[in-house]
Amino acid sequence: MGHVYTKRINKLKEEVRVMLKQAVNPLDQLQLIDTLQRLGLAYHFEDEIKRILMSIYTHNSYDNTRMREDLYATALEFRLLRQHGYKIPQEIFNSFRDEERNFKMYLCEDREAMLSLYEASFLSEEGESILQYARDFTTTSLKKYVEQSKDQNLSMLISHALELPFHWRMLRLETRWFIDVYERKQDMNPLLLELAKLDFNSVQATPGRSKIHVKVVEEYRFRRKIGLCQR
Template identity: 40%
Template sequence: MALRAIFVPSLGTPLIHPRRLSSPAGLPVCSSNRQAAQGMAMRDDSKQEIQRRSANWPANFWDYKFVGSLGTEYSGERFVEEINMLKEKVKGMINAGNTQPLDKLELIDAVQRLGLGYHFEAEIRDALDPVRESYLNGGGSDVNNLYSTALLFRLLRQYGFHIQQEVFEIFLKKDGFGSLHQEDVIKGVLALYEASFHGVKGESIMEQAKDVALNHLKSLDMGKLKTFPNNLVRKVERALYMPLRWTSNRSEARWFTDIYEQRSGDEAEFA
């Protein structure tokens, strides 16, 4: 860096003026020029190649061509016809007018949790609307049944139908839910817990329902719960570990397939 001296005649000694310091480019050094010089240095550094660590992973052979070349024994025309036949059969079950509302709700819930709901979006929406009207008018489903109320609430909100949170007031005002070792009560509390995750911000009843249901489920004796059929203990453990609202469709379908295959005879037709 060059220094420019200023001679003072009276003293005869050179003084260095602070503002006469010059940069390598020959410019006077001031705050703006300092910033410009720093910018030039940064640009010079950016031109240098950045060295990154490598894990030396081998190339992925699962490319599109390889995946597309994989065959399946279920791609033949015979299987396509069978799939279409089964889809029409399920559509008929969903659209059936002589089905009890609770049976239809359980059917829709099973289809959805098996990962097949996207095949029947229109049929499910058309089926839920009359069930909702029947429930709100006091027909069909028992308005005093916690299980059917919670199941209806969850399905309606999943598919964008409006249903008020006040439907749970009658249950939360009661002194608990009765004996916790009754299968119907546990099914109802479990359904309430799953439904509570479909509450929106500001719905105090849904927040209360989640707290009450969670405390009840945590207080259960899992050893005694294993005496109930229909894998009830597995369903409770699954909900406490990962609520349905937080579960991906693929993982839920894989888990629920095992549960669905082990249905008891009295629920084999729908649930």
């Protein structure tokens, strides 16, 4: 990649840092971090992401009786914090369960929330029955949705996740797939899309850099999985 492309990438990275700094709503912050991960860009912003997640973790109380009304947001928060090594209890999902400890059936109406909970369930640890039940519950619901839905974009995302959750996928292969998906989203951010494409092509075009990049990023993901990331 030439000097012009490198200069453009650096400029876009600075603009993303501004976006991360200006995002003050926790859900907006979490969604931006999730998008950066899926676009293969998170490794550029490790310090910013660590600070945001630390702030979210520090300012939230994970008392089991805490009422949570947004399953999508709760599951996304749970997944990202656990990915980065934070000890978040599975009981934060208790407010979405009924007296018989089953997940409330009305939740099935929100497919994005179901998908978010499905992805979160794969961050479970041994013996966490709530997350195991969440996986079974969401898998059944999402499979039915795919069979009946006419929303091709959402069905494609769900089918992709049902094949293999994001947490288990090879990052670089997932990045290439998600860039195409993200480009078709109505709420796509052109700045993030441009940076993702330039960064992906830069890695692919530089001899030896692709293998080094994959090794570095996969090592970072592995460290997150086993809780070695700094907290």
